[in-house]
Amino acid sequence: MRWENQSTVSEFLLLGLPIRPEQQGVFFALFLGMYLTTVLGNLLIILLIRLDSRLHTPMYFFLSHLALTDVSFSSVTVPKMLINIQSGDQSIPYSGCIAQMYFFIFFTDLDNFLLTSMAYDRYVAICHPLHYTTIMRQELCTLLVAMSWILSCASALSHTLLLARLSFCDDNIISHFFCDLAALLKLSCSDISLNEMIIFTVGVAVITIPLLCILISYGHIGTTIMKVPSTKGVCKALSTCGSHLSVVSLYYGTIIGVYFFPSSNKSNGKDIIASVMYTVVTPLLNPFIYSLRNRDIKGALEKLFDKATISS
Numbered sequence: 001m002r003w004e005n006q007s008t009v010s011e012f013l014l015l016g017l018p019i020r021p022e023q024q025g026v027f028f029a030l031f032l033g034m035y036l037t038t039v040l041g042n043l044l045i046i047l048l049i050r051l052d053s054r055l056h057t058p059m060y061f062f063l064s065h066l067a068l069t070d071v072s073f074s075s076v077t078v079p080k081m082l083i084n085i086q087s088g089d090q091s092i093p094y095s096g097c098i099a100q101m102y103f104f105i106f107f108t109d110l111d112n113f114l115l116t117s118m119a120y121d122r123y124v125a126i127c128h129p130l131h132y133t134t135i136m137r138q139e140l141c142t143l144l145v146a147m148s149w150i151l152s153c154a155s156a157l158s159h160t161l162l163l164a165r166l167s168f169c170d171d172n173i174i175s176h177f178f179c180d181l182a183a184l185l186k187l188s189c190s191d192i193s194l195n196e197m198i199i200f201t202v203g204v205a206v207i208t209i210p211l212l213c214i215l216i217s218y219g220h221i222g223t224t225i226m227k228v229p230s231t232k233g234v235c236k237a238l239s240t241c242g243s244h245l246s247v248v249s250l251y252y253g254t255i256i257g258v259y260f261f262p263s264s265n266k267s268n269g270k271d272i273i274a275s276v277m278y279t280v281v282t283p284l285l286n287p288f289i290y291s292l293r294n295r296d297i298k299g300a301l302e303k304l305f306d307k308a309t310i311s312s
Helices: 019-053 059-089 093-128 129-135 136-165 183-189 193-226 231-260 265-292 295-311
Strands: 011-014 091-093
Touching: 011 093, 019 059, 059 093, 059 136, 059 183, 059 265, 091 093, 091 193, 093 129, 093 136, 093 183, 093 193, 129 183, 136 183, 136 193, 183 193, 193 231, 231 265, 265 295
Parallel strands: none
Antiparallel strands: 011 091
16 A cells, blocks of 8 residues: 555644744753653663663563653654754654654553553562562563564554555644644544544553553552551552552553543643643653662662772
8 A cells, every 4th residue: 555645645734832932942942851861761771670680570671661662652752843843844744744653652552561561560469479470480571571562563553554545635734743643533534434443442452451451450459458467568569569550640641631531622732731741741750750769770770870980
């Protein structure tokens, strides 16, 4: 299927963020700083997990993949947004827009599956501690990550192929700062009923089901914690899943707000701000949430600094 033959539109125009021209310099510096912090923070987590043998456990194995996903997820939208703010050129080629939409869906779904795998890891660690090493063996962890990548690829590919069959006639203005699937469907002059059906079906599979699995896991975790007699045991159990629960709440909270309770066309700015939350802010906060609340990560960071000090 040739994309060029499916549309008379050769490029789209991204309206970007609802900011005044005199504020563009401030917002450019702000988002550039946030993006660089996101990249460096998540890469630091990957480096620490790689170098410190104490972090070679299933939980940190999933965390390293989540950090890599956050870097990639943020890189799909933020660099283009920064270029548009700096240059004032709002155009994006048709093929570039389709590619951006594909990778945006891919890394969004990958985040969902990885967070679900981490919830299962915490469930096994707290509810079945004596069988943890037997259940969460390396083969299972690798399988969970591999399946996450495969399912995410299949989901993104299904949306992309269905979008490629649509025609875009005259209107090429996207009221967003990236090529969002919902925004693109609104511009199409073809029948999008099949696309909407797949969005609903796949959305249940890659968002609702993982979220339900996470909630069920934490339901079992909560029941188990309530049976722990000592306060110290409760605090220890909560500390092992507090960071993950914080990330899950932040991530799913913003996604549900945007896609399950969308604003009207008149308040599209609110949807864009909410999108900034999970495309820019959430990947930025993840390294801080895991490092500030995690003694193992802080210990690995201190160890790395000590080695650097000694070598210098």
